[in-house]
Amino acid sequence: MTMPVLEVTGLSRYFGGLPAVRDVTMRVPxxxxxxxxxxxxxxxxxxxxxxxxxxxxxxxxxxxxxxxVTRRSANERTQLGMARTYQIIxxxxxxxxxxxxxxxxxxxxxxxxxxxxDLRRQTALWxxxxxxxxxVGLDHIADRTVAETSxxxxxxxxxxxxxxxxxxxxxxxxPLAGLSADERQDVQRLLQSIPRDVTxxxxxxxMDVALAFADVxxxxxxxxVVVEGSRADVVADPKTREVYLGH
Amino acid sequence: xxxxxxxxxxxxxxxxxxxxxxxxxxxxxxxxIASQIVIAAILALSLNLLIGFGGMISLGHAAYLGxxxxxxxxxxxxxxxxxxxxxxxxxxxxxxxxxxxxYLALRASGLGFLMITLALGQILWGVAYRWASxxxxxxxxxxxxxxxxxxxxxxxxxxxxxxxxxxxxxxIWCIARFIQSGLGQSLQGTRDQPRRMxxxxxxxxxxxxxxxxxAGFWGAVAGLLYAYYHQFVSPQALHLTTSAExxxxxxxxxxxxxxxxxxxxxxxxxxxxxxxxxITRWLILLGVxxxxxxxxxxxxxxxxxxxxxRTLKRRTRPDETADASSxxxxxxx
Numbered sequence: 001m002t003m004p005v006l007e008v009t010g011l012s013r014y015f016g017g018l019p020a021v022r023d024v025t026m027r028v029p030x031x032x033x034x035x036x037x038x039x040x041x042x043x044x045x046x047x048x049x050x051x052x053x054x055x056x057x058x059x060x061x062x063x064x065x066x067x068x069v070t071r072r073s074a075n076e077r078t079q080l081g082m083a084r085t086y087q088i089i090x091x092x093x094x095x096x097x098x099x100x101x102x103x104x105x106x107x108x109x110x111x112x113x114x115x116x117x118d119l120r121r122q123t124a125l126w127x128x129x130x131x132x133x134x135x136v137g138l139d140h141i142a143d144r145t146v147a148e149t150s151x152x153x154x155x156x157x158x159x160x161x162x163x164x165x166x167x168x169x170x171x172x173x174x175p176l177a178g179l180s181a182d183e184r185q186d187v188q189r190l191l192q193s194i195p196r197d198v199t200x201x202x203x204x205x206x207m208d209v210a211l212a213f214a215d216v217x218x219x220x221x222x223x224x225v226v227v228e229g230s231r232a233d234v235v236a237d238p239k240t241r242e243v244y245l246g247h
Numbered sequence: 248x249x250x251x252x253x254x255x256x257x258x259x260x261x262x263x264x265x266x267x268x269x270x271x272x273x274x275x276x277x278x279x280i281a282s283q284i285v286i287a288a289i290l291a292l293s294l295n296l297l298i299g300f301g302g303m304i305s306l307g308h309a310a311y312l313g314x315x316x317x318x319x320x321x322x323x324x325x326x327x328x329x330x331x332x333x334x335x336x337x338x339x340x341x342x343x344x345x346x347x348x349x350y351l352a353l354r355a356s357g358l359g360f361l362m363i364t365l366a367l368g369q370i371l372w373g374v375a376y377r378w379a380s381x382x383x384x385x386x387x388x389x390x391x392x393x394x395x396x397x398x399x400x401x402x403x404x405x406x407x408x409x410x411x412x413x414x415x416x417x418x419i420w421c422i423a424r425f426i427q428s429g430l431g432q433s434l435q436g437t438r439d440q441p442r443r444m445x446x447x448x449x450x451x452x453x454x455x456x457x458x459x460x461x462a463g464f465w466g467a468v469a470g471l472l473y474a475y476y477h478q479f480v481s482p483q484a485l486h487l488t489t490s491a492e493x494x495x496x497x498x499x500x501x502x503x504x505x506x507x508x509x510x511x512x513x514x515x516x517x518x519x520x521x522x523x524x525x526i527t528r529w530l531i532l533l534g535v536x537x538x539x540x541x542x543x544x545x546x547x548x549x550x551x552x553x554x555x556x557r558t559l560k561r562r563t564r565p566d567e568t569a570d571a572s573s574x575x576x577x578x579x580x
Contacts, residue, residue, distance in 0.1 A: 115430040
């Protein structure tokens with residue numbers, strides 16, 4: 001049995017007395033497209049934040065690429081080969097799209113601690129950033145500031161910043177949220193073009209898109225895993241209907 | 248991650264004015280005031296690294312000025328060290344102090360960071376005030392004679408001015424390089440989106456700490472020059488009012504710019520030394536000016552004036568376009 005890329009065991013997180021995530025166990029093998037489904041307040045984003053290292057769990061263990069990262073910081077996890085996007089777009093609005101991607105690339109290089117070398121002269125870095133923007137179809141507006149772009153373009157930039165780091169594990173938090181029908185198709189195509197050597201865990205509310213994308217689906221409610229299985233299994237499970245329709 | 252508002256034209260004007268100053272101002276008094284401005288500008292530039300580029304508002308920056316000044320005078324005038332050794336040890340030890348203060352202060356952010364820096368600065372002020380056998384207490388520590396580096400007579404006000412100006416130029420150059428470097432850009436990223444930066448693989452704490460130490464180093468350089476200028480140091484150099492004045496320089500001049508702290512330093516030092524000779528309640532005037540800056544140029548003098556000039560330029564452009572089109576229209580007709 002191959003080592004899972006992401007392995008979560010008995011993970012819980014309480015905010016005061018309120019359980020946001022309760023005893024979640026999950027194994028995501030290499031190359032899998034895992035979808036997290038669930039109504040608002042199900043604990044999906046908290047679960048993501050725990051994996052990403054935004055805050056520590058109250059209980060449980062997280063392993064990424066076989067390494068126990070439960071007590072390791074967010075930046076250490078990223079250095080291992082994990083990248084993420086946010087539900088609420090988090091970019092550098094005063095900077096150009098190109099600069100945003102350069103900052104993403106810089107995060108994995110020793111140059112980030114260099115107090116002397118002019119970043120503007122690191123041509124290889126800027127070329128790579130431009131190539132990454134081309135990959136997501138934003139190279140034609142690379143020199144625009146983020147503030148001058150549309151919501152859909154910002155979503156794509158978020159994904160570009162994650163892809164720039166050539167991650168092996170990619171966490172996507174509602175990458176289609178707030179997009180128009182055309183923009184959704186663009187982002188969907190972009191997600192489908194990501195090679196299989198990248199393992200993806202995604203939160204998404206759009207069932208049609210999500211079901212078309214996912215290999216395995218995990219349905220959460222009240223911070224717990226309710227159903228887990230293949231698309232067919234999850235759709236057929238009466239608990240899924242109960243979670244979404246309340247009967 | 249804005250670029251520094253330090254464009255070519257203002258840069259040339261400022262450089263020419265700074266170089267010609269001892270000829271333009273014949274009185275030694277005003278040359279000495281200019282030296283004070285330059286020293287204050289170095290301190291303000293170092294604080295601006297934290298505030299403008301790092302988003303870390305400190306109220307304890309006088310610590311580095313004061314400690315470096317005390318060490319310089321104590322080591323050179325009282326402990327038998329030479330000027331070079333005294334200066335190097337003073338700057339080195341103050342930088343080590345910045346490492347420790349950074350370690351403590353960066354355990355918090357925002358208001359917590361501000362309060363820790365304030366507390367650390369006040370602890371040092373208390374030590375300087377009470378440990379009279381070492382620091383001279385309220386009477387301060389004196390007895391320093393200015394050095395003669397490379398045969399330069401620093402007791403001459405004009406030569407001393409050029410001496411401190413040299414350090415200001417080096418400080419601006421190093422800080423300008425820093426803010427365009429990988430570390431400087433990372434620092435500006437941590438100011439804007441710390442959570443995002445962590446997710447991108449940055450050790451936010453380490454980046455902020457390294458920048459804090461760098462700022463402490465330039466604060467120490469300002470302290471060394473302060474000791475050479477005054478040849479005396481008292482607990483006032485470590486007091487909260489000195490930190491607050493430096494903060495005022497940065498905010499008034501414009502945070503996140505290179506020229507802003509220099510302009511802010513000039514404003515505060517001139518008001519403090521020159522205007523106070525004519526107006527007893529000069530602090531009221533300083534307050535009024537600061538309120539006016541906050542009201543009309545909340546981003547500070549340098550970015551505010553730059554914005555004003557841009558607006559003026561935009562307003563004049565449509566007329567030029569209209570003129571050009573009317574000329575073109577005349578030709579067609």
